[in-house]
Amino acid sequence: MRHIISILIENEAGALSRVAGLFSARGYNIESLTVAPTEDPSLSRMTILTSGSDDVLEQITKQLNKLVDVVKVVDLSEAAHVERELMLIKVRATGKDREEMKRMADIFRGRIIDVTESTYVIELTGASTKLDSFIAGLDAGLILETVRTGVCGIGRGDRILKV
Amino acid sequence: MMISGAEIVVRCLQEEKVDCVFGYPGGSVLHIYDALFKQDQVTHILVRHEQAAVHAADAYSRSSQRVGVALVTSGPGVTNTVTGIATAYMDSIPMVVLCGQVPTQYIGQDAFQECDTVGITRPCVKHNFLVKDVKDLALTIKKAFHIAATGRPGPVVVDIPKDITAQMCEFEYPKSIQMRSYNPVVKGHLGQIKKAVQMLQEAKRPIIYTGGGVILSDAADKLTQLARKLDFPVTNTLMGLGGYPATDRQFVGMLGMHGTFEANNAMHYADVILAVGARFDDRVIGNPEHFGTEKRRVIHIDIDPSSISKRVKVDVPIVGNVADVLDEMLKLLDGGCKTDPEVADWWKQIDEWRGRKSLAYRQTNHIMPQYVVEKLYEVTGGDAFITSDVGQHQMFAAQYYKFDQPRRWINSGGLGTMGVGLPYGMGVLMANPGAQVACVTGEGSIQMCIQEMSTCKQYGLPVKIINLNNGMLGMVRQWQEMFYSKRYSQSYVTSLPDFVKLAEAYGHVGMRIEKPEDVEPALRKAFTEHKDDLVFMDFIIDPGANVFPMVAAGKGLTEMILAEEL
Ligand SMILES: Cc1ncc(C[n+]2csc(CCOP(=O)(O)OP(=O)(O)O)c2C)c(N)n1
Numbered sequence: 250m251r252h253i254i255s256i257l258i259e260n261e262a263g264a265l266s267r268v269a270g271l272f273s274a275r276g277y278n279i280e281s282l283t284v285a286p287t288e289d290p291s292l293s294r295m296t297i298l299t300s301g302s303d304d305v306l307e308q309i310t311k312q313l314n315k316l317v318d319v320v321k322v323v324d325l326s327e328a329a330h331v332e333r334e335l336m337l338i339k340v341r342a343t344g345k346d347r348e349e350m351k352r353m354a355d356i357f358r359g360r361i362i363d364v365t366e367s368t369y370v371i372e373l374t375g376a377s378t379k380l381d382s383f384i385a386g387l388d389a390g391l392i393l394e395t396v397r398t399g400v401c402g403i404g405r406g407d408r409i410l411k412v
Numbered sequence: 413m414m415i416s417g418a419e420i421v422v423r424c425l426q427e428e429k430v431d432c433v434f435g436y437p438g439g440s441v442l443h444i445y446d447a448l449f450k451q452d453q454v455t456h457i458l459v460r461h462e463q464a465a466v467h468a469a470d471a472y473s474r475s476s477q478r479v480g481v482a483l484v485t486s487g488p489g490v491t492n493t494v495t496g497i498a499t500a501y502m503d504s505i506p507m508v509v510l511c512g513q514v515p516t517q518y519i520g521q522d523a524f525q526e527c528d529t530v531g532i533t534r535p536c537v538k539h540n541f542l543v544k545d546v547k548d549l550a551l552t553i554k555k556a557f558h559i560a561a562t563g564r565p566g567p568v569v570v571d572i573p574k575d576i577t578a579q580m581c582e583f584e585y586p587k588s589i590q591m592r593s594y595n596p597v598v599k600g601h602l603g604q605i606k607k608a609v610q611m612l613q614e615a616k617r618p619i620i621y622t623g624g625g626v627i628l629s630d631a632a633d634k635l636t637q638l639a640r641k642l643d644f645p646v647t648n649t650l651m652g653l654g655g656y657p658a659t660d661r662q663f664v665g666m667l668g669m670h671g672t673f674e675a676n677n678a679m680h681y682a683d684v685i686l687a688v689g690a691r692f693d694d695r696v697i698g699n700p701e702h703f704g705t706e707k708r709r710v711i712h713i714d715i716d717p718s719s720i721s722k723r724v725k726v727d728v729p730i731v732g733n734v735a736d737v738l739d740e741m742l743k744l745l746d747g748g749c750k751t752d753p754e755v756a757d758w759w760k761q762i763d764e765w766r767g768r769k770s771l772a773y774r775q776t777n778h779i780m781p782q783y784v785v786e787k788l789y790e791v792t793g794g795d796a797f798i799t800s801d802v803g804q805h806q807m808f809a810a811q812y813y814k815f816d817q818p819r820r821w822i823n824s825g826g827l828g829t830m831g832v833g834l835p836y837g838m839g840v841l842m843a844n845p846g847a848q849v850a851c852v853t854g855e856g857s858i859q860m861c862i863q864e865m866s867t868c869k870q871y872g873l874p875v876k877i878i879n880l881n882n883g884m885l886g887m888v889r890q891w892q893e894m895f896y897s898k899r900y901s902q903s904y905v906t907s908l909p910d911f912v913k914l915a916e917a918y919g920h921v922g923m924r925i926e927k928p929e930d931v932e933p934a935l936r937k938a939f940t941e942h943k944d945d946l947v948f949m950d951f952i953i954d955p956g957a958n959v960f961p962m963v964a965a966g967k968g969l970t971e972m973i974l975a976e977e978l
Pocket residue numbers: 801802803804805806828829830831853854855856857858880882884885886887888
């Protein structure tokens with residue numbers, strides 16, 4: 250099962266390596282991990298996309314909570330939440346492909362944020378599956394480079410992760 | 413008044429009432445050593461290898477209710493401590509390790525004696541810190557002691573760059589500490605505790621299974637009261653020995669890989685297990701699938717939620733400090749305790765299992781290791797601190813020395829680190845001056861930290877080394893005999909030193925004991941005439957002796973190999 254774990258952690262040097270080290274030492278999956286400071290710069294928020302059985306997930310959250318720097322942990326995917334991922338994709342945009350690329354970006358509500366004579370950089374945000382479909386929809390030979398942030402997510406409504 | 417970072421370190425130790433530090437100097441801790449020199453509140457014990465400093469600090473904690481401290485230099489000083497830190501971590505031992513580091517501006521430059529201390533130790537510490545500003549130093553050390561000793565205890569490393577120890581700063585030691593990210597639970601959930609008490613009173617085939625958590629939370633008295641009130645059988649893990657008096661009728665012995673027939677059967681066939689500060693690890697329950705074949709209900713008290721339902725599904729989890737939770741249980745039972753009448757039948761069954769006398773052993777005309785431990789028990793009146801190394805001798809000590817008190821059995825249960833025994837003896841003696849301390853070891857293990865005989869000489873630490881010398885890496889040999897068709901690959905120790913001469917060379921007393929009838933007189937002599945000496949007692953034992961009962965790896969708890977079956 251796919252799970253999105255959100256963590257509030259003290260914004261200390263090495264905090265990321267403690268979390269990453271825990272996952273590798275105990276053999277847990279990390280499919281993606283994003284981290285940045287919150288509105289309170291002394292705290293970072295980390296989002297980890299992982300997978301595993303219920304037992305494994307229980308251990309993951311317990312082990313994360315045990316880390317001394319971790320303030321809070323929730324499994325976002327346990328209840329209503331929204332999730333997004335950002336992708337920047339550089340594509341070849343020449344000849345008839347130039348028009349086609351523009352059309353694809355429009356269909357997926359992407360934005361072209363850099364233009365040269367032969368390339369576009371398209372910015373696309375959405376659920377990871379949407380980004381996957383965008384990639385699948387392009388001619389693979391035209392993709393020059395992709396970069397994705399990994400999933401970040403937040404609970405809906407009153408579900409708030411705060412100190 | 414402004415004082416140096418080095419002086420701050422020493423003042424913090426004084427504030428924490430640390431009376432002794434085990435350590436070894438070097439370039440990056442010279443300022444700290446200079447500050448130590450100028451005071452006499454904190455004694456320093458100069459070991460001969462940093463590994464021993466950490467083991468000794470670890471045993472200081474295990475044998476007292478205080479936090480042991482080690483102090484080492486950067487680079488190789490730190491890397492030498494890793495085995496000791498990992499050993500303490502596996503057994504949840506509170507400890508603070510202070511490490512020197514190269515000056516801040518050199519970090520990351522591959523400076524002389526630089527290593528990534530925080531990175532290297534991260535997976536085997538409860539927490540670690542790199543001090544980046546002298547203003548944070550006192551608070552960081554305060555946090556280190558707080559984190560080490562609270563919640564599920566563990567070792568904490570503080571990495572201190574040399575320039576920080578030279579800088580000047582006002583000193584103020586924080587009285588208390590608040591950390592938003594670290595607030596371990598103490599009290600158990602009352603509703604859960606009530607459920608547990610109810611379940612205990614309905615039990616027909618109960619067992620109380622306890623581990624190191626009982627020792628760590630100083631809950632042996634409460635556990636004993638509870639067990640007596642309920643009249644339930646009690647078994648201890650290797651780490652839990654002394655948590656319940658071993659000479660008591662209700663004690664069924666240690667369980668697990670080398671547990672007694674009655675303990676393993678009672679654990680397997682129990683209908684209600686009360687697990688207290690234990691974690692159902694692989695050496696305790698054997699094959700989890702086999703263990704899962706019996707229907708039972710499990711109550712699990714532990715301070716660490718991640719230990720609960722990790723390997724065995726638990727019906728009533730209680731997260732909390734063992735002593736506090738047991739206290740609540742006792743209060744509830746004070747209102748009237750009804751043990752199910754069928755428990756009497758269960759006791760009959762247990763006595764039948766006891767009748768198998770699974771710890772009986774055959775005497776040969778060699779000295780049997782079991783016999784040495786039995787005599788050691790008699791000679792010391794059952795009241796010694798017993799440290800041990802890792803191997804057959806460790807299991808014999810655990811099986812045949814009856815521990816009636818907590819914190820008397822000092823061994824590396826989790827990591828299984830050969831070499832701990834002698835430095836453990838030093839740590840015990842520093843925490844308990846004048847106590848009787850015996851290190852039950854093997855000729856393999858003792859050689860892993862043998863240099864500490866020199867430290868013992870310097871500080872007058874009269875450890876009695878009980879070397880159960882079988883000329884073999886006995887535990888390895890036992891497995892090879894049983895599971896590798898007697899192909900004794902590299903388990904025979906040749907070219908052993910003359911241990912008597914070696915002890916004498918270090919300035920101690922050495923004895924070589926070769927006949928069964930000499931065992932007891934030699935022990936008596938060591939503990940009376942040589943009370944204040946380190947005595948190296950080299951017992952030449954039956955090289956073929958094996959540890960039984962044994963649950964082979966991958967087997968179930970009830971599938972024990974017993975001595976007479978061979
Ligand atoms: C540092 C370390 N290395 C290897 C082992 C594996 N090991 C476990 S028991 C043992 C043999 C110990 O021999 P000895 O100390 O003579 O004790 P005996 O079993 O003979 O009583 C070995 C090598 C270990 N536990 N620790």
